[in-house]
Amino acid sequence: MFDVPAPTRSQAITDAVVGGAVGALGCLAVWALSETRWWYPSDWTLRGYLWAVVALGVVLALRRASPGVAALLAFGPYAYLIPDFEPTLVHHLPVALGAYAVVRTGALRWYVALGAAILATLLLFTYAMSFMPDPSELAQLLAVTCFAVALGQTMCRLEVTRAQLEQRNAELVALQGAEAERAVTAERNRISRDLHDIVAHHVTAIVVRAQAALHVSRSRPEKAPEALEWIVSEGKDSLAAMRSMVSVLRADQEATEDLGTSLERVAQRLRSGGLAIRLEVPQPSPEATPAVRQAALRIAQEALTNVALHSGAREASVEVTQPDGALRLTITDPGPRLPGERREGNGLRHMxxxxxxxxxxxxxxxxxxxxxxxxxxPAKFPERRAP
Known part of the structure; x- marks a missing residue:
């Protein structure tokens, strides 16, 4: 059997109202027709029609809330205990509707419901009639029974499929939300790394230059304005870099530069702060995807910033080679490392x-x-497809 969702409270109330209305209007219609001059039913025939419309209303009222009870009433008391009359399609409707309801809601397997409905149809037809049944009329009623069961089975499958699709859609929506959250987190981490790498690099250069300006101002005061002008210029560059990162819709400048040019610009910034940097990059500059160029540049920038902050060295070397078509980046400094300095924190993690x-x-x-x-x-790094 299929797992069909239970009816809601509003659906059960609607069925009860519809069933009551059908039963009441059916009884009223039967009574009105019996009072006309075109239909003169006997007491038994009139009572049979009244039984039929009342049973139809009860089955309609219970078809979703209690389909098993509806089918039991249609297949049992209604089919066996009604007065003697000549059954028609109207009298057979409660049986067909009960079979449809019990299959539609998945309360019974279709073949069990079909067997019970056929048995109730045969007993209803032969018990109610006092003469030999007409095979053509019996065949019509059995065809209606089979159609009701087939329709109920089809609607049941459709309902189960709809429920499964809704569940899968809810799972997909939840998965999409998790994926969107993951993408947002990844983007936040990327912006955090870029802010750290760029701002820390510029601020380090400013600090180094400020220390040099302080030392020069004591021995050669006339050189102090020159050092301060450089600090002002570097501060403006730092602000521009921050604005560049906040405005994520603007393309990075490094994405349009070759690796050698970008590394030279980074090295020059630190050279002006007093750190001698030896840069060795093959000419022409190595070919690499924008993602690799960006990663190599930020790693070199962070490594040189660490040299300026955590090392007593006054020089460093940046070497780019291409063994076997791959790209290798090496940044070294002769030391010594400053006492108590530990190269831990966001910089190494970001690299x-x-x-x-x-x-x-x-x-x-x-x-x-x-x-x-x-x-x-790697020698070949596939470009990532946009989501």
Missing amino acids: QERADGVRARLSCGPHGPGWRVLAEF
């Missing part, structure tokens, strides 16, 4: 996330007295 995003291998760790960051990108 690892960027490497994971383009299926690259990243290793960070001590390299002699200094530090080395090594990122190896």
Whole structure:
């Protein structure tokens, strides 16, 4: 049997109202017709029609709330205990409707309901008539019974299918909501990484330059304005970078540059702060997808920022090579690492996330007295399709 959803309270009330109305109007119609000059039924025949319309109203009222009770009344007391009359399609309607209701709601298997309805039809026809039944009339009533059962089975399947589709649709909506939340979280993490990498890089350069300006102002006061002008310029660049990140609809500048140009711009910013950077990039610049170029640039930027913050080195090297068509990025500094400094926090985690995003291998760790960051990108990285 199928798992058909139970009727709602409003549906049960509607069925009860409809069943009561059909029973009342049917009795009124039978009485009105019996009072006309065109129909002169006997008392037994009139009572049979009244039984039929009352039974039809009861089955209609219970067809969804209690289909088993409706079928039992139609197949039992109604079929066997009604007075003697010549049965017609009107008298057979309660039996057919009971069979439809019990199959439509899945209360009985269709073949069980069909057998019970056929038996009730045969007994109704032969018991009520005092003469030999007409085979053609009997065949018509049996055909109506079979049609009612088939219709009930079809409607039951349709109802079950509709319920399953609604459930799957609800699951898809929930899955879509979870996927949208995941996408929002991923986008937030991406913006967080970009803000950290860009702003930390600019602020680090400003801090380094400010320290240099403080030292110069003590020994050579005439050089202080030059250092302050650089700090102002770098502060404006930092604000511009932040606005660039907040305005996510604007394309990143690095997406249209080759890797060598972007790395040179990052290196120049830190060189002006007093950190000597040796940049080795093949010419022409290595070919890479925008995602790989962006990841390589941010990893190099974060690694150089860490050198300026956490190392006593005054120089660093950035080397880009292409072994076997792959892209390898190496950032090293000779050290020494500052006492008490630990290279932990969002920077290393963000570098690892960027490497994971383009299926690259990243290793960070001590390299002699200094530090080395090594990122190896695959030779072929498929572009991600837009959702």
